[in-house]
Amino acid sequence: MELAWLIPVLSFIAFPIIVFWGKRLPGGGAPLAIGAIAAGFALFWVALLGFLAATPDTEHCLTDAATGTLACNFQRAWFNAGLPGLPDSVALSWGMTIDPLALAMLGMVTLVALMVQIYSLGYMKGDPHFGWYYACHALFAAAMLTLVLADSFLLLYVAWELVGACSYLLIGFWHERPAAREAAKKAFIVTRLGDVGLLLGILLLWREVGSFSMTAAFELAHSGEMSHGVATASSLLMLLGAMGKSAQFPFHVWLPDAMEGPTPVSALIHAATMVAAGVYLVARAFPIFQYSGDALMAVAIVGLVTALMASTIALTSTDLKRILAYSTISHLGLMMLSLGAGGYTAALFHLLAHGFSKALLFLGAGSVLHSTEQQDIRHMGGLRKAMPLTALLFSLGAMSLGGIPILAGFWSKDEVLSAVSHGLHPVFIVLALVTALLSALYMARAMFVVFFGPSPESEHHDHPVHDAPLAMAAPMVLLGVLAAGFGLISFNWPGSFGGIGSFLFYHEPEGFHFTWWLGILSTILAVAAFAFGYLVYVRKSLSLEGFRRSFAPAIRVVERKYYVDELYQWVVDRVVMVFSRFIALFDRAVVNDVLVNGPANSARRLGVAMRLHVTGHVYSYALVMALGAAALAILWWWRVA
């Protein structure tokens, strides 16, 4: 199990090698990156088997009181802040915790990263910066894997920032395009704003706990010795970080723009893994959030608002990748909502199922873009004939996320809904169901318009549309299998495997529970949504024109994404930059010209004025001397008298 160290380290070693010697390596360094992550995936199985065999008596392992699960911890010294041995010092380490949560993330991240890197062989073929692309992927994988293994908040923050930097580099991969450049900048700055919260939250916990160890903080919260105010404040601050990374309202603005990056990047970073880090953080710090209680409510509200907002925008967007991006935001919102409702297992199950399905969808979309060089769904249609495999797999992913039964998304979404219905006010479950319906609707729209609807007649392609080549098709097929069948791990297989709830849980192992009324209701909603989409976009037997006309103003607001981007732009231009210019001017005009040059100029003017007295005439000197002597004489006479 201790070999899990190597999982991030291998990719980390691959990074500089590809950067410096990539051009000389076979395949531009890509095989090295892929080999590193493949080895990581293999080591994940080693770690998983090791963990399943471990008991609380195994060395390094014990049952964590705060989470109730078995956790194994391994440490390597890093550096000492403060002199070791003194009360104020803290020794920091590269430490990893292997517990069910970490393993679940580890498996998903290594698998999706491996698939996406193989897919990129086909997708990025011939790109002039092919090596740099793979170098960034390797660094990203290393950082993301460190993030899920980290046992201290410091290490988590380190990895957290590094994945953000990789995201920046990869969104801006085609930096000649102004939109990509702006999107990269925006993504980094917006998430960085959230990270201010994360770092402050971590520091606040440090102030309370006196260490950066997660276990120590969770123990303190679990035992009730942590101040309630600190728990609430620090978890709300950490939530800000999670909202930035997971693109929750109002920090969601960067994610749709991030679609300017290469599509495989969107699949890996901006759908399956990095954006899920926010959800992971809340799940990881769950003992503190739960102890606070109020913070958990905030998580639920943020999640619900985000889910609703994003799913409505997804319905109006006409850009295939942006539809998927808003769908990602919406599903991340659902995961947050589930966590807020106390549905820990449900949220993580949905995280995994969504990860596979959404990666598949993005790779499918990438296959479409690769071949049609078109991103606007208004210019697409009927691609089913030209690319049958992509059509099949994309539909599978869409229906999985739309909640069509027996596909992965159906089971996980049902778990989420079930958690919400148990843990929160009825308003939440009603709105969650609305979100579920919307999510099926926009998925149906994308799928039917692109692959099954009539092809737009004006379109003609320079080269014939083709299906995905093998390097791209193979990963999609594997993800397709997962998107279809992953839900089966939720079942309580008789005897052998207790279902995901008995592996990945918080305090209480959960059997598989299916809330019948919710399952049936959500199935009806999903099927209805897909049928509706079929009628509107394929058969064209229903028209939305009337609806569009009667709700035109409302639709415009949604189409303009609720004007959130405009608001940000206004704040940056009219508040931040104006203030900055004011300070810069103040610095020059007041601090420099008045306070610094002022005394200097006065000194010079004084000098100029005084100079006039130095006339060089002996008579005037004699006169002044005489006057002085007289004055002294008078003074002396006065004193004596």
Place this chain on the structure above:
Amino acid sequence: MQALDQAALFLIVLAPLAGSLLAMFMSRDRPKDAWYFAILVAAVTLALSIYIFVRYDYTAGGYQLSRSFGWLGAPLDINLSLGVDGISAPLVLLNGIILMGGVLIAQTIKHRTRDFFVLLLALGAGVFGVFIVRDLFFLFFFYELAVLPMYLLIGVWGSSTDFGTFLRTKEYGAMKLMLYLVAGSVLIWIGILALYLEAGQQGVSTFDMAKLSDLARDGGLDPTVQRWIFPLFMIGFGVLAGLWPFHTWSPDGHVAAPTSVSMLHAGVLMKLGAYGIIRVGMDLTPAGAEFWMPVLIGLGTVNVLYGAISAMSQGDLKYVIGYSSVSHMGYVLMGIATLHPIGVAGAVLQMFSHGIMTALFFVLVGAIYDRAHIRDSHILNGLFKRMGVVSFCFAIAGLASLGLPGFSGFIAEFMVFTGAFQSDVRLGFVPMALLAGGLGVVGAAITAVYILRLLARTFFGEADRQWAHLTDASPVEKGVAGAFVLILVVVGVWPEPFLRVINVSVATLLEAF
């Protein structure tokens, strides 16, 4: 080994000083020779500085490699006492590295090359002197030696810039820098004399810092007097550290200075100020320091935010980096003022880290200016296409500057925040340290804003045709920039070799509080 240990500290001041004097006798017509000679001298000092840093035994702590040469006996008691501790050892190393880099980069100086190196080496000798000397008189002497050459270096080899609404001539920059730093040193000198007289009252007439420190620790110095003396040091040295509102000499100085002078200016000269506050202010007048720390931490916070916000709307690359230095030096002041072992150690590491990072920035800005003859980030664009290595390194320096983990700046700033969050420096019932730490984190986010805007605007994207002639960095520039990047990464990933040295002396320093 024994012999070198005895002489190392003496040699590290002597080598550049002698180099400076010898260079005066070199031929004026053979500038290349002067450069080679300066490289040789800088290489010797770099080797010595590495030796001193490695030789410092962190398990023993205290002052090491100490020597004392008697000069004036009682009642003045002025001796050339030398010694390094864990706070000065990294700074000695820093100066060795920056001096070497600065000399190499000065390859492009074509005008009066010999004289340039005479002054540059003298400056280097002064900085080494301040870091290793243990006597207030000589500290002041070396301090002035470090500051005075700056005037000529900027005034003669600098450049004047017209910003449209205002003009910054090199003479203005040089004069302002000079007057400012001399004004600061006047305050320092008053402080030193006051300390000498007050210690004399207690029967310890000396300029020896070790004796004065012992006196203060034994409670021999009246706290009220200390409270009067400390602000003299805080402001006097603070001027050099870019303490707000006495910072304006620094960005203007950068704009006027040639590249290698900017490197030394931001890389080590500003560190002298912060070092002085620690070594003279905190160590010799601890009670005064304790009293004034809430003010210093407040000013440091202003530095961080004010510098970052000003940098955001600057167009000239040197102004951006200059204000960014003001902002980053704020973290140093903040860390010092936490009076917490982690915070103060973070401040010392930040001095090292910022020194390397800013020097890297100036190498790159200099490379751009040499080729494009302009530094306006609104006019320059798409540099990545033309100057790949320069842009790549600039991006790395930028990421380091916004506190990205993996670079030394992160460790340092993180430690400053960590210290601030556990420090109980407060003003009345306002928890100043906590506030400073919180705002410091915000400052790092503002840094991200201006760095990323700059990168997007100036370095990435399509290049205008007017920049088609720009060539990438020369081998020397590549070497220097590459070495700096490597240092930033190595210290960022494995800071322990620095921290174990720093920690031990910071712990000793803070025993007085």
